[in-house]
Amino acid sequence: MTQTELEDAKTYFSTELLAWYRLQKRDLPWRQNQDPYRVWVSEIMLQQTRVDTVIPYYQAFMAQFPSVQALAEAPEEEVLKRWEGLGYYSRARNLQAGAKMVMEQYGGVIPDSHEAVSGLRGVGPYTSGAIMSIAFNRPYPAVDGNVMRVLSRYFCLEDDIAKPATRVGIEKLAVTLIPEGAAGDFNQALMELGALVCTPKSPGCLTCPVMEHCAGRIAGKETVLPIKTKAKPPRDEYRVVAIVEQDGKVLVRQRPRTGLLAQMWELPHVLLPDTAKAMFAADAPKKQPYMAEALVRETEEASGLFIRPQEWVMDAEHVFSHIHWRLRVFGADMGLIGFPGSVDSRGGGGDIAAESLSAYTTSTATSTMTESVEPTFAGQDGMTYRWIDKADMEKLPFPNVFIRILGQYWGV
């Protein structure tokens, strides 16, 4: 292809795609106007997340946090709760951190500046380009997975889109395609085409507005492009979960401030060694003494509570991007009656258990005096533990897997 032919193909692509978008674009909540805050929130939510999933979250989030100021001033737990179920929870914390930065450094106004927007927590190359182009109509590229797929096919590019360097190259190409004065619409058009027509598995070339000059299709490679190296499968983790019930309430804890499911609440659970895999086989008995013992030991060391596993409740699975949790859930009671004898009978660790119980009763008494509800106490592991009932779940953010487990346990 000559240089002139390439330029013609590019002009054709930009013109036809833009016209197609303006006729075919979906009516989405964040397209009501170009308010930078609305664009910002939508772009963060849309990271690695489907449009249909985002829509209800976006509506609820904007209703509860309608402005940068409202978001900046909200309690973090309310923000996390509103994000519950959407995943990648760091997005929520970063978004709020960004809102606070906008309040403090830019007087509550999102600046029309690529450098400033790029400096906000959770805003990377794609999102900064999306905000600058959609909210301010500035000619920056917004290259996501859709755009890499569409341009890989149209220009028959065979670089591995899993490599960061490839995205940089496609950004350089994408800038040159932006029509004068139409950056926002054009960038959205690229993504809209990828979402609706130029889909990963079976691209709809027959209805594609630019199929006539699509080099990938002409070469017969529309289904092999884009080239993308396979991701590693998630590693298995076998875990035992405790539903400890006392006076109609269930013991939960808050995860650490960083890492997986940071600051979310959960049922206590312990990691089993890889050798436990056999115990999760379909024909293996559901209740294994070994698991119950692990649960007793680890939970006691973590929370300071002595629990007694009773019955197998259910199995559950949860797949993260990089970890596959296989969970076996046990119902358990608190072992308060005859506690010292129980400690002795199990042998070893008696001192730890005795101290733990003492610490637990003390902190519970303290917190019930200072707070009228919800005794909260620190475990030996530094995590915060508390007893909740069904209604308390409305306040605390839980990962979906525990919502499922507790929902079934409580018969929701």
Place this chain on the structure above:
DNA sequence: TATCCGTGGTT
């Protein structure tokens, strides 16, 4: 550069 971060829909 590779790995860590969720969840749900499709195929």
Place this chain on the structure above:
DNA sequence: TAACCAAGGAT
């Protein structure tokens, strides 16, 4: 079922 993957970013 299992694999794939979706409007990515941080470290």
